[in-house]
Amino acid sequence: MSDDNWRPQIVAFVCQWCTYAGADLAGTSRIKYDPNVRIVKLPCSGRIGPLFLLKAFEQGADGVLVSGCHPGDCHYVSGNLLARRRFTVFRELLIFLGLEPERLQFSWVSAAEAVKWTEVVDAVTAQIRALGPRRQGWGAEARLQTSNSKAQSLEAQPGTRNLKPGTQKAVEEGIRRIARQLLQTGEAGVIVGYGNGTLKDVTTPLFVTEPEGVEQLVWNERCLNNLSVYLTREPVTRLGRVGIVAKGCDARALVALLQEHQIERDKVTIIGVQCAGMAENGRLAARCAVCDVHTPPLYDHLVEDRALDTGDWAEGDPRDREIAALEALTPAERWAYWQEQFARCIRCYACRAVCPLCYCETCIADKTQPQWVPPAFDARGNLSWNIVRAFHQAGRCIGCDECARVCPAHIRLDLINRKLALLIRDAYGYRAGYDATVAPPLTTFRPEDRAEFIR
Amino acid sequence: MMACRMLRPEKLEEWLAELLRSERRLIAPQRQGEDVVFQPVQTVDDITLDYINTRWPVKAWFFPPSEPVLRYRYQGSGVELEQPNMALEPRVIFGVRPCDAAGLAILDQVFNSDGEDEFYTRRRTMTTIVGLSCTHPAASCFCTSVGLSPTASAGSDLLLTPMGDAGYLVETLTARGEQLLWEYGHYFAAGECRSKEAVTEAAEARMSRQAALAQGIELSERLFEHPIWAEVARKCLGCGVCAYVCPTCHCFDIVDDSDAWGGVRCRNWDSCGFSLFTRHASGHNPRPQQDSRYRQRVLHKFSYFPQRWGRLMCVGCGRCVTNCPVNMDIYATAQAVLQVQGVKHET
Numbered sequence: 001m002s003d004d005n006w007r008p009q010i011v012a013f014v015c016q017w018c019t020y021a022g023a024d025l026a027g028t029s030r031i032k033y034d035p036n037v038r039i040v041k042l043p044c045s046g047r048i049g050p051l052f053l054l055k056a057f058e059q060g061a062d063g064v065l066v067s068g069c070h071p072g073d074c075h076y077v078s079g080n081l082l083a084r085r086r087f088t089v090f091r092e093l094l095i096f097l098g099l100e101p102e103r104l105q106f107s108w109v110s111a112a113e114a115v116k117w118t119e120v121v122d123a124v125t126a127q128i129r130a131l132g133p134r135r136q137g138w139g140a141e142a143r144l145q146t147s148n149s150k151a152q153s154l155e156a157q158p159g160t161r162n163l164k165p166g167t168q169k170a171v172e173e174g175i176r177r178i179a180r181q182l183l184q185t186g187e188a189g190v191i192v193g194y195g196n197g198t199l200k201d202v203t204t205p206l207f208v209t210e211p212e213g214v215e216q217l218v219w220n221e222r223c224l225n226n227l228s229v230y231l232t233r234e235p236v237t238r239l240g241r242v243g244i245v246a247k248g249c250d251a252r253a254l255v256a257l258l259q260e261h262q263i264e265r266d267k268v269t270i271i272g273v274q275c276a277g278m279a280e281n282g283r284l285a286a287r288c289a290v291c292d293v294h295t296p297p298l299y300d301h302l303v304e305d306r307a308l309d310t311g312d313w314a315e316g317d318p319r320d321r322e323i324a325a326l327e328a329l330t331p332a333e334r335w336a337y338w339q340e341q342f343a344r345c346i347r348c349y350a351c352r353a354v355c356p357l358c359y360c361e362t363c364i365a366d367k368t369q370p371q372w373v374p375p376a377f378d379a380r381g382n383l384s385w386n387i388v389r390a391f392h393q394a395g396r397c398i399g400c401d402e403c404a405r406v407c408p409a410h411i412r413l414d415l416i417n418r419k420l421a422l423l424i425r426d427a428y429g430y431r432a433g434y435d436a437t438v439a440p441p442l443t444t445f446r447p448e449d450r451a452e453f454i455r
Numbered sequence: 456m457m458a459c460r461m462l463r464p465e466k467l468e469e470w471l472a473e474l475l476r477s478e479r480r481l482i483a484p485q486r487q488g489e490d491v492v493f494q495p496v497q498t499v500d501d502i503t504l505d506y507i508n509t510r511w512p513v514k515a516w517f518f519p520p521s522e523p524v525l526r527y528r529y530q531g532s533g534v535e536l537e538q539p540n541m542a543l544e545p546r547v548i549f550g551v552r553p554c555d556a557a558g559l560a561i562l563d564q565v566f567n568s569d570g571e572d573e574f575y576t577r578r579r580t581m582t583t584i585v586g587l588s589c590t591h592p593a594a595s596c597f598c599t600s601v602g603l604s605p606t607a608s609a610g611s612d613l614l615l616t617p618m619g620d621a622g623y624l625v626e627t628l629t630a631r632g633e634q635l636l637w638e639y640g641h642y643f644a645a646g647e648c649r650s651k652e653a654v655t656e657a658a659e660a661r662m663s664r665q666a667a668l669a670q671g672i673e674l675s676e677r678l679f680e681h682p683i684w685a686e687v688a689r690k691c692l693g694c695g696v697c698a699y700v701c702p703t704c705h706c707f708d709i710v711d712d713s714d715a716w717g718g719v720r721c722r723n724w725d726s727c728g729f730s731l732f733t734r735h736a737s738g739h740n741p742r743p744q745q746d747s748r749y750r751q752r753v754l755h756k757f758s759y760f761p762q763r764w765g766r767l768m769c770v771g772c773g774r775c776v777t778n779c780p781v782n783m784d785i786y787a788t789a790q791a792v793l794q795v796q797g798v799k800h801e802t
């Protein structure tokens with residue numbers, strides 16, 4: 001920094017039992033240390049939600065420090081261990097979006113560690129001072145400004161493979177046969193499936209309540225919608241017990257909904273369909289390239305695709321190369337890339353509407369007291385909305401890519417989701433939507449979870 | 456009086472280049488990834504004519520998604536107010552399709568109904584719209600069904616219609632258009648005024664959606680309470696896409712985006728598809744589910760608005776149809792509702 005007088009504004013969120021007591025001890029011991037940190041005291045690091053950290057950045061903090069009791073010392077037994085996973089994922093998310101890691105720091109400081117506290121504060125302050133003020137996009141001056149940064153454009157990395165349609169007609173017949181049977185026997189009051197859309201090459205969600213209606217059910221490589229979103233929608237469930245047509249990725253959403261107690265297993269009949277892959281813009285959809293659920297992980301009836309051939313589909317998800325390309329950029333370049341993407345967001349919340357796992361009665365983005373997500377559709381508000389959406393899906397997103405498909409601004413939500421899914425797979429050995437009996441990764445912990453970034 | 460001129464194909468680029476050098480800001484369709492969007496022009500080479508329609512309607516250049524109506528800062532025990540800077544250079548928006556231009560004509564009525572909306576109107580008066588007729592409508596287009604056409608002139612100040620090798624037929628429709636034509640008269644050849652009828656007919660013949668919806672929907676209690684709404688809206692997920700891509704939707708919400716030091720009072724786009732749209736402070740919501748919300752959308756466009764303003768509030772651009780996550784189709788819905796109402800229509 002050329003300006004020697006510049007003082008960073010740093011917000012520290014600390015727990016009251018350990019770090020706050022440690023900071024208090026530093027004060028009563030009259031240890032001199034950097035005065036640029038404002039402390040916010042909370043009961044436990046488990047209560048230091050990522051939204052608080054985001055709020056601090058939003059309102060102009062140049063850096064944020066989070067500190068709590070050492071693992072094993074939590075006064076509420078495991079608050080800090082749960083928080084550790086959230087901090088890990090949230091930090092990685094922000095780094096992926098281009099935040100310099102030095103701006104968001106974490107430490108464990110006990111009530112006795114007055115000296116450690118002052119050392120942490122001094123070190124964090126020095127690092128942030130060296131970085132200079134926060135980037136465009138946060139702070140009051142970002143209000144109602146949109147980013148005009150020219151972003152480094154990613155080289156498009158489309159999948160090269162063309163589709164291999166299976167025996168669609170036979171599958172379609174299979175779906176109809178089971179649907180008819182379910183409606184005739186009364187096992188289902190409504191079948192949620194796909195019908196022909198009003199435009200060529202488009203299918204649409206279809207609700208069939210009469211056995212004669214099953215002839216309208218279709219199956220082809222354009223059945224993109226994840227229909228499981230309707231299982232938590234009263235206008236659909238009021239029609240009766242649901243029978244749902246599910247591809248593998250849709251069935252993963254059903255697993256996640258069961259896991260989160262949003263649906264009851266015995267109140268839904270799943271017509272699983274072996275799926276050879278869906279088409280987007282005439283090409284195999286990116287997620288299908290790495291699909292391991294061509295046969296759904298959960299079903300009551302299975303419609304087989306006898307021509308299903310997944311043998312040579314091993315070349316990987318094209319998006320992993322895009323993610324790697326983004327990670328190879330400097331934080332500033334990555335920040336510019338995402339600012340340019342989010343500048344296009346018009347807050348239509350279609351990404352939320354189509355997501356089977358966005359079932360909250362009132363979304364945090366719609367809460368007004370307090371207003372957690374800034375309402376203006378500007379650099380700051382759009383960034384916060386996209387961070388909140390992504391983080392709320394971390395460890396839950398089953399990768400159906402519906403959000404990215406429907407985003408009218410073509411924001412690469414799929415890259416963010418996949419980045420977080422890979423992170424969680426590698427860090428916690430967890431992939432969403434395979435096993436309804438285990439705890440989702442951010443609601444649990446292991447004592448040995450690693451987090452080397454915590455001081 | 457409508458005057459017409461011709462613009463030779465090779466003159467178009469020259470004219471745009473000169474506009475770019477003028478004190479007017481030139482806004483024109485440009486590529487952005489897989490889309491074409493209106494953007495301020497840096498170089499004429501960036502302008503594309505290869506689009507059926509732009510990703511977003513042109514309305515955002517007059518009624519932005521989010522705009523400040525007031526800024527405030529807490530000062531001691533008081534509040535310091537700051538009006539937004541409304542200074543605006545004159546602008547030309549080139550390449551507006553007839554449906555989107557007609558959308559502006561609709562917004563003009565709305566934003567000047569109970570007094571004048573200074574934010575909208577100021578941008579309108581500073582902007583000249585150069586429309587560009589369509590020759591190859593998309594499968595989702597249905598402007599003729601709602602009383603417009605691929606070469607309709609409503610809302611444009613100048614309208615260019617491609618006439619093959621002869622270039623563009625230029626219609627001057629307003630004083631603003633007249634002014635622009637007068638300033639750049641040397642690009643436009645006076646001469647024989649040709650009819651665009653053949654172009655219109657050819658374009659219309661390419662349209663696959665040709666129902667008669669222009670008469671609108673006649674509201675009755677029976678229709679309002681009819682089960683058709685619950686049926687068509689069952690799959691609607693309640694997002695803001697259909698309203699935000701629509702050239703005529705104009706609902707907004709005024710909210711404070713504030714923090715410890717002050718804030719901005721901003722006017723944001725809003726959508727009748729959202730549950731929050733009608734939720735009262737008490738928690739009561741007079742439109743509790745998607746059926747009543749979607750009914751509002753359809754009836755506002757096809758019944759309430761025509762009752763008040765004598766024209767439909769849908770210009771048939773088809774954006775809501777192609778962008779809806781679940782293929783809700785207002786064209787199909789309007790036909791179905793008319794059928795319930797007992798009106799015969801052609802498909």
Ligand code: SF4
Pocket residue numbers: 247248249250275276277278285287288289291292293294
């Ligand atoms: S991810 Fe698998 S189950 Fe889902 S659409 Fe692609 S191939 Fe089918």
Ligand code: SF4
Pocket residue numbers: 344345346347348349350351352403406407408409410411
């Ligand atoms: S779908 Fe896209 S534009 Fe709409 S709110 Fe989500 S990210 Fe923003």
Ligand code: SF4
Pocket residue numbers: 351354355356357358393396397398399400401402403404417
């Ligand atoms: S976040 Fe997107 S990809 Fe993940 S489950 Fe929801 S809609 Fe599907």
Ligand code: SF4
Pocket residue numbers: 690691692693694695696697698728778779780781782783
């Ligand atoms: S009609 Fe489609 S675009 Fe409109 S709110 Fe419903 S789901 Fe969203």
Ligand code: SF4
Pocket residue numbers: 697700701702703704756768769770771772773774775776785
């Ligand atoms: S309602 Fe749909 S088709 Fe009609 S003008 Fe609006 S976006 Fe276009």
